[in-house]
Amino acid sequence: MTKPTDLMSKIMSLCKRRGYIFQSSEIYGGIGGFWDYGPLGVELKRNLKDAWWRDMVTAHDDTTAPDGAPAPYGMVGLDSSIIMHPQVWKVVGHYDVFHDMMVDCRTCKARFRADQVPDSECPRKPSKHPGEHGECDLTEPREFNLMFKTNVGALYDPSSEAFLRPETAQGIFVNYRNVLDTARVKVPFGIAQIGKSFRNEITPRNYTFRSREFEQMEIEFFCHPDQSQQWYAYWRDQRFAWYTSLGLQSSRLRLRDHSPEELSHYSCGTADIEYAFPFLQEGDFGELEGVAHRGDFDLKSHMEGKLVRQGDGFVLELDADGNPRYAGSGKDMSYLDDQTKERYIPHVVEPSAGADRAALAFLCEAYTEDMVPDNKGDLQARTVLKLHPRLAPFKVAVFPLVKRAGMPEVARDIYRELKRHWNVYYDEGGSVGRRYRRQDESGTPFCVTVDGQTLDDNTVTVRDRDTTQQDRVAIADLVSFVRERIERA
Numbered sequence: 018m019t020k021p022t023d024l025m026s027k028i029m030s031l032c033k034r035r036g037y038i039f040q041s042s043e044i045y046g047g048i049g050g051f052w053d054y055g056p057l058g059v060e061l062k063r064n065l066k067d068a069w070w071r072d073m074v075t076a077h078d079d080t081t082a083p084d085g086a087p088a089p090y091g092m093v094g095l096d097s098s099i100i101m102h103p104q105v106w107k108v109v110g111h112y113d114v115f116h117d118m119m120v121d122c123r124t125c126k127a128r129f130r131a132d133q134v135p136d137s138e139c140p141r142k143p144s145k146h147p148g149e150h151g152e153c154d155l156t157e158p159r160e161f162n163l164m165f166k167t168n169v170g171a172l173y174d175p176s177s178e179a180f181l182r183p184e185t186a187q188g189i190f191v192n193y194r195n196v197l198d199t200a201r202v203k204v205p206f207g208i209a210q211i212g213k214s215f216r217n218e219i220t221p222r223n224y225t226f227r228s229r230e231f232e233q234m235e236i237e238f239f240c241h242p243d244q245s246q247q248w249y250a251y252w253r254d255q256r257f258a259w260y261t262s263l264g265l266q267s268s269r270l271r272l273r274d275h276s277p278e279e280l281s282h283y284s285c286g287t288a289d290i291e292y293a294f295p296f297l298q299e300g301d302f303g304e305l306e307g308v309a310h311r312g313d314f315d316l317k318s319h320m321e322g323k324l325v326r327q328g329d330g331f332v333l334e335l336d337a338d339g340n341p342r343y344a345g346s347g348k349d350m351s352y353l354d355d356q357t358k359e360r361y362i363p364h365v366v367e368p369s370a371g372a373d374r375a376a377l378a379f380l381c382e383a384y385t386e387d388m389v390p391d392n393k394g395d396l397q398a399r400t401v402l403k404l405h406p407r408l409a410p411f412k413v414a415v416f417p418l419v420k421r422a423g424m425p426e427v428a429r430d431i432y433r434e435l436k437r438h439w440n441v442y443y444d445e446g447g448s449v450g451r452r453y454r455r456q457d458e459s460g461t462p463f464c465v466t467v468d469g470q471t472l473d474d475n476t477v478t479v480r481d482r483d484t485t486q487q488d489r490v491a492i493a494d495l496v497s498f499v500r501e502r503i504e505r506a
């Protein structure tokens with residue numbers, strides 16, 4: 018059986034070889050925690066984000082309650098700026114509490130996350146955990162704020178200090194009133210956003226899993242406080258089902274409720290959707306998405322100022338003079354139900370997913386080594402990425418069997434016709450067997466081959482990536498054949 022670490026090395030090597038993922042600034046030796054998506058990777062990630070946007074926003078039916086939802090609801094989208102007014106981060110607590118505990122080694126100057134010291138490696142040889150070499154001299158754990166700082170404008174002083182957003186969520190909260198006033202939405206409704214977030218992680222690790230620049234796909238769902246638990250349950254189930262619908266096996270995926278000690282300062286309930294990544298120990302899972310019940314914490318904070326917990330609720334945090342420690346906007350964030358005439362601050366359920374972690378999970382899940390017969394019927398080992406067709410970078414590859422007898426011309430015509438519908442790859446280099454292998458490693462679900470028979474009867478073979486079975490299909494029926502197979506997947 019392949020060990021998880023070996024499996025991960027194989028996946029990473031395939032991702033490099035096929036142009037899925039490259040190290041950022043590789044020609045200069047790379048930079049820790051930053052990654053680039055190559056020609057295939059960018060398509061996979063785009064397809065993933067498009068699938069999320071379509072399934073959560075544009076295909077959502079505002080008029081009917083989906084299965085498990087307590088009522089129909091609206092969904093709209095947003096694209097807010099990465100750098101926002103610095104008060105945003107002060108008011109919601111990131112400025113004060115968005116930190117990890119870190120430990121430095123005074124001897125070798127390496128830095129570790131305090132909670133990861135037992136699993137980290139000291140840079141000295143032979144390889145040991147930090148603190149285990151005689152020369153190790155570790156500091157006490159200290160707070161380290163994860164927000165990247167920058168300065169806005171020409172002046173480089175504290176008054177121009179700003180932050181790269183560590184989450185997309187706050188862009189939604191500060192626009193809640195704008196959306197309410199312009200989009201004709203009524204509570205319950207959700208605002209969705211996809212965008213880059215930045216966290217100066219102390220120890221980026223496990224490939225793209227923990228990066229310093231990454232993309233989030235977040236929904237802030239605004240609802241009546243009395244219905245918030247039902248909506249929380251709905252979103253947990255609905256988001257879990259989304260991953261399985263795109264091919265993550267439920268045996269490697271789990272929904273885990275946070276214990277009370279684990280909950281973030283704002284949350285009254287959080288569940289993580291987790292995946293058993295191959296770089297983890299057997300039985301361990303890594304977070305793909307958090308679904309949090311945030312109550313009215315964010316809207317109230319933006320209205321009143323930074324809040325602190327008191328008993329079961331929150332109160333305004335005051336400074337030594339009795340003034341708000343960080344003042345809110347003072348803008349009214351309440352909602353008036355025009356039917357019941359009730360005015361309240363909506364509660365929020367937040368499904369917050371990472372596009373990079375999801376892409377990595379789909380790549381890990383898709384990576385398969387199997388044996389398939391070659392054209393002589395002999396079994397050959399192959400590596401194949403069994404990506405869901407919606408996620409696959411190319412849906413179809415088109416080959417002429419040979420580069421003569423008019424086959425390339427027919428194949429290119431088919432390629433152009435299919436390109437009107439999907440991303441399609443044309444390849445006439447090398448034996449058909451080798452071309453199939455290239456597409457298997459790239460994750461292309463269907464390969465169309467133009468052969469001698471095509472010239473007689475206008476049919477082609479369509480080879481299925483997963484089963485390697487071939488169907489003979491009339492060129493005129495090709496688009497509907499492929500569409501039906503993609504939709505059936």
Ligand code: ATP
Pocket residue numbers: 184216218225226227228229230231232233304305306307369370371372373374375
């Ligand atoms: P973790 O505990 O793994 O640091 P988190 O609980 O801080 O994650 P959230 O703040 O809930 O993460 O962010 C929502 C989602 O954003 C995560 O589920 C994950 O998919 C993604 N994400 C967060 N931090 C990173 C990161 N450093 N690199 C890649 N994706 C990330």
